Amino acid sequence: MRRIYSLADKVLAWLGEAADGSDEAIPAIEDIAAKLSGRPIATISLQELREIGIQPEAINWTAIWKLCERPYWSRVWIIQELMSYHPNAKHLFGCGKQWLSKSAMQTFWMWLQFLNGISFVLEGGEVLDPARIKGERGNPPAWHMIITGQMFHDTPDGSLDAPWTPQSLPWLLTSTRSFQATDQRDKIYALLGISTSDGELIPDYSKTTEAVLIDYINHSISKEQNLRCLLGNKLRPCMSRGPSWVPDLYGEEAKGMAWGYDPDNWNKFRPAGDSKSLISFDGSMGRLKVKGFRLGVLVDTVGPFLSNIKFAIRMDLGEGSEASQVGVGIYPHLDRFRQFWPHMPAHLQAVLWRTLVLDQDFEAYPDPTTPAPPELGDMFQILLGFRSVPDDDDDFDAPGYHLRARRYCRRLEMSLEQAIYDRCFFWSDTGWMGLGCFGARPGDVAVVLFGGPLCFVLRPCEGETEFKLVGDAYVHGAMRGDWFETQIVQGRPVEEFVLG
Known part of the structure; x- marks a missing residue:
């Protein structure tokens, strides 16, 4: 099928009969995309939209979401349609009597x-x-499908053999984890034909799903000599089927753009330097032994910072939990930060806000500025209420200080959105601050592992002889490899962690 799609001049995909306002949704998407073409879509405001002829209040947004939530967009085998075609081929989605171009969908969802x-x-x-x-229902399956396909084709020439590109099997599996397949093994097998691992893993339906996943981990680590295939943000880390270190094909994963859909951004992090993975398998017992150094034990967390209200309801977090408070992003949690901010020295305050944005300014995405400029720290203090909006701000006459402050801090908010969604902020007993996975909690252990492209959070099992892999993490000050190299130079004993 890959070869057929790659030779096609035109790809026509059928979404189904017209229904739920699709006849309104398709021309609305095409119109919005045409009017946004060539404009700085990352910063355009409501007023600017109206000036170019887009009236959001006149658009049937429910119809657009229903169109983009159709089953077609969730099928993992559809990936081959979006990624195997010739770059110059025309790609159209049909629904009823209407046709929608893929290029319009890309502009619309970006x-x-x-x-x-x-x-x-x-x-x-x-x-x-x-x-x-968007806040209530989150990004629909069409967003995941379109953005994944766009990243796949945006890879520069000559990088197809790089260890972490949109053509690598670990990246594809990470990006398509939420897609659906009747047979869970197809969540891997459907990707083989478009990945750099094509021909290296052979589909074998006589194997169990767990055996296929163990084969995948073994193959990926052996081929790439790193632990990229272990990256992920499991929402229920200790409720997964099988070993904690294999992908959870049955559950959900969530992350902001910085964590999941931009391999260039992930490649900026090198907490383990240029080291290669040090592992051993005991697949029959479901054990993976990895080596590295402990950063510390988590003593407190703030979050998770939910990405949308629908997601909070689906997770059934419980009325008593901090995350169950209806609200998206950082705002429901600002009181926690207000409590200890005044008692922190200036250098630790800087570490805190830099951690929350991965020390990057995403205003210039897809090339975010790092380290993040000090102005973002000033904006964070404004959100906390410890600093005022400058009197010369353009929105000085905006009604209400709260709204004016949020508008002034939009640049910070954009960076937070790309970093914190469905993540937890944490402190360790050794003073580290980080953004951990959704399920991180006090008592977990933050580590740097040989060959690890990010830090990891592990959960000790009874007796601490074995650990569960909870997910990956950003730990401020440990992401460039300096701390790791210092441990090596100082002769610190390497620790082995048995993951079950």
Whole structure:
């Protein structure tokens, strides 16, 4: 099938009969994409949209979401349609009697990914569409499919053999984890034909799903000599089927753009330097032995910072939990930071806000600025209420200080959105601060492992002779390899962690 798609001049995909307002949704998407073409979509405001002829209040956003939630967009085998075709081929999606171009979908969803949401918030707190529906329902399956396909084709020539590109099997599996297949093994097998591992792993349906996953981990680590295939943000880390270190094909994973869909950004992190993985398998017992150094034990967490309200309801976090408070992003958690901010020295305050944005300014995405400029720290203090919006701000006359402050801090908010969604902020007993996985909690252990492209969070089992892999993490000050190299030079004993 890959060869057939790669030779096609045109690819026509059928979404189904017209229904749920699809006849309104398709021309609306095409119109928005045409009017946004060539514009800085990452910063465009509600007023600017109206100036170019886009009236959000006149658009049937529910119809657009229903179109983009159709089963077609969730099928893992559809990946081959979006990624195997010739770059110059025309790709159209049909629904009823209407046709929608893939290029229009790309522009539309890139705009919504970086939506200037604060400009859609009224002084009384009412949120206008599309910010409202995005906050309530999250990005639909079409967003995941379109953005994954775009990243796949945006890879520069000559990089196909790099260890972490959109053509590598670990990246593809990470990016398509939420897609569906009748047979869970197809979540790996459907990707082989478009990955750099094509021909290296042979589909074998006589094997169990767990055996296929263990084969995948073994193959990936052996081929790449790193632990990229272990990266992930499991939402229920100790409820997965099989070993904790294999991908959870049955569950959900979530992450901001910085964590999941941009291999260039991930490649900036090298907590283990240029080291190669040190592992041993005991597949029959479901054990993977890895080596590295402990950063510390988590003593407190803030979060998780939820990406959308629908997600919070689906996770059934419970009324008593911090994350169950209805709200998206950092705002429901600002009181926690306000409690200890005044008692922190300036250098630790800087570590805190830099951790929350991965020490990057995403205003210039896809080439974020690092280290993040000090202005983002000033904006964080404004959100906390320890600093005022400058009197010369352009929104000085905006009604209500709260709305004015949020508009002024939009640049910070954009960076937070790319970093913290469905993650937890944590402190360790040794003073490290980090952004961990959704399920991180006090008592977990932050580590740097040989061959690890990010730090990891492990959960000790009874007796601490074995650990569960909870997920990956950003730990500020440990992401460039300096700390790891220091441990090597100083002769610190390497620790072996048995993952079950």
